[in-house]
Amino acid sequence: MSAVDAQSEQTGHAPIGRSASVAIPPPIARAFRAAIDEAARFVGATAPNPPVGCAILDRHGDILTVAAHHRAGMPHAEALALRQCAEQGLMARAAIAVVTLEPCNHTGRTGPCSEAILASPIRTVWVGVADPNPRVAGGGIDRLRAGGCAVQVLDQDGDVAAACRALIAPFAHWSRTGRAWLTVKQAVDAAGSMIPPAGRTTFTSDSALTLAHLLRRATDAIVTGIGTVLADRPGLDVRRVADHADRAPRLLVVCDRTGRVPADWRANAVARGFDVRTCDDIARLPEMLGAAGVLWAMVEAGPGLLAALRAAGLWDDWLTIGVGPDGTERLDVAVRTGTDTPLRLFPELAAVLTAPEGEACFPAS
Numbered sequence: 001m002s003a004v005d006a007q008s009e010q011t012g013h014a015p016i017g018r019s020a021s022v023a024i025p026p027p028i029a030r031a032f033r034a035a036i037d038e039a040a041r042f043v044g045a046t047a048p049n050p051p052v053g054c055a056i057l058d059r060h061g062d063i064l065t066v067a068a069h070h071r072a073g074m075p076h077a078e079a080l081a082l083r084q085c086a087e088q089g090l091m092a093r094a095a096i097a098v099v100t101l102e103p104c105n106h107t108g109r110t111g112p113c114s115e116a117i118l119a120s121p122i123r124t125v126w127v128g129v130a131d132p133n134p135r136v137a138g139g140g141i142d143r144l145r146a147g148g149c150a151v152q153v154l155d156q157d158g159d160v161a162a163a164c165r166a167l168i169a170p171f172a173h174w175s176r177t178g179r180a181w182l183t184v185k186q187a188v189d190a191a192g193s194m195i196p197p198a199g200r201t202t203f204t205s206d207s208a209l210t211l212a213h214l215l216r217r218a219t220d221a222i223v224t225g226i227g228t229v230l231a232d233r234p235g236l237d238v239r240r241v242a243d244h245a246d247r248a249p250r251l252l253v254v255c256d257r258t259g260r261v262p263a264d265w266r267a268n269a270v271a272r273g274f275d276v277r278t279c280d281d282i283a284r285l286p287e288m289l290g291a292a293g294v295l296w297a298m299v300e301a302g303p304g305l306l307a308a309l310r311a312a313g314l315w316d317d318w319l320t321i322g323v324g325p326d327g328t329e330r331l332d333v334a335v336r337t338g339t340d341t342p343l344r345l346f347p348e349l350a351a352v353l354t355a356p357e358g359e360a361c362f363p364a365s
């Protein structure tokens with residue numbers, strides 16, 4: 001019996017493969033954490049594919065290798081992890097795969113991961129969350145079971161399962177609706193105003209600005225309003241944080257009904273690598289982004305556009321950063337569609353999300 005199965009037995013929880021509720025044995029939880037962290041490094045690089053991480057363990061629960069999907073067209077996490085195992089001469093010891101998302105069972109840009117796992121010595125698979133993609137939806141798990149693997153899918157509760165769902169929240173939303181996930185990021189000063197002091201475009205703290213750039217890096221597109229473009233001539237590019245996987249958003253959408261985007265600003269944005277488009281009907285914005293392969297977009301706009309998005313219910317989560325009335329740093333998150341928000345991936349925000357009362361703050365003047 002493996003250490004991992006033994007752990008289940010000692011704790012009295014159902015062993016791998018049963019559908020009954022299971023506590024995650026510590027070696028498996030550790031492997032999930034490693035796979036989640038690796039996948040999180042590529043959030044913002046994989047669209048239209050989801051970010052996925054995979055760890056391969058030996059029968060004692062020791063991690064042999066960890067890998068993630070880097071970008072569409074490149075190997076899936078499981079395929080890369082198996083390749084690393086083989087390259088390192090560790091394949092004979094491979095016994096358990098821990099995958100944040102159900103392995104695929106179709107031939108897309110790469111071969112089916114279920115078959116790659118079945119062709120290896122691995123016979124136990126832990127899955128963080130079933131694939132919401134209708135082309136996969138349970139097929140990978142069924143194929144693995146039919147091929148002789150014991151497969152355990154995590155329960156809905158618990159931090160590990162929540163992190164696996166957070167990783168694919170935009171992908172799940174896009175797969176079901178064709179719409180991009182919209183995160184509004186709003187900076188406010190102590191008086192509740194969004195308008196920066198004269199001569200400046202930002203006013204929040206150093207750490208808040210870093211968080212804003214981390215968010216830019218994690219998303220696939222930035223949405224702004226023509227008022228902001230005209231007032232700030234914003235860069236909206238990723239700075240302040242390293243961009244190891246070339247994750248900077250490629251698409252920049254300006255909500256503008258009157259064709260006022262200045263040619264020189266557009267040319268600058270294009271020179272920085274942006275595909276600049278305009279949107280004259282915000283009702284169509286999520287579909288427009290989704291059709292462009294955007295899973296997750298961040299809105300950085302002024303009070304005019306934010307009020308319109310709020311009134312139309314066109315947001316999935318809403319992050320307010322800045323200074324509270326008492327002068328202290330504030331960080332509020334409102335989540336519209338349950339708790340499966342990708343903002344959970346940011347440690348600073350995970351703390352806010354688990355707070356009993358996440359206060360929502362909506363457009364300031």
Ligand SMILES: NC(=O)C1=CN([C@@H]2O[C@H](COP(=O)(O)OP(=O)(O)OC[C@H]3O[C@@H](n4cnc5c(N)ncnc54)[C@H](OP(=O)(O)O)[C@@H]3O)[C@@H](O)[C@H]2O)C=CC1
Pocket residue numbers: 185186187188193194195196201224225226227228229231232255256257258259279280281282283300301302303304305306308
């Ligand atoms: N603190 C913060 O987080 C931020 C602050 N700002 C600040 O905000 C100020 C600019 O704010 P504001 O002038 O309100 O500009 P916005 O960036 O909010 O852009 C407003 C424009 O959005 C367009 N828009 C509004 N509703 C719709 C709709 N339904 N469909 C399509 N387009 C729509 C309109 O374009 P049209 O006129 O063509 O109809 C409108 O003029 C600046 O001072 C800037 O520094 C900006 C970003 C973030």
Ligand SMILES: Nc1c(N[C@@H]2O[C@H](COP(=O)(O)O)[C@@H](O)[C@H]2O)[nH]c(=O)[nH]c1=O
Pocket residue numbers: 187194196201202203204208209212224228232233234235236237300301
């Ligand atoms: N004022 C404000 C923000 N505002 C957003 O940042 C834009 C400037 O981006 P850039 O030109 O790339 O530095 C600005 O036009 C607006 O969209 N963001 C914040 O994190 N904190 C702030 O205080």
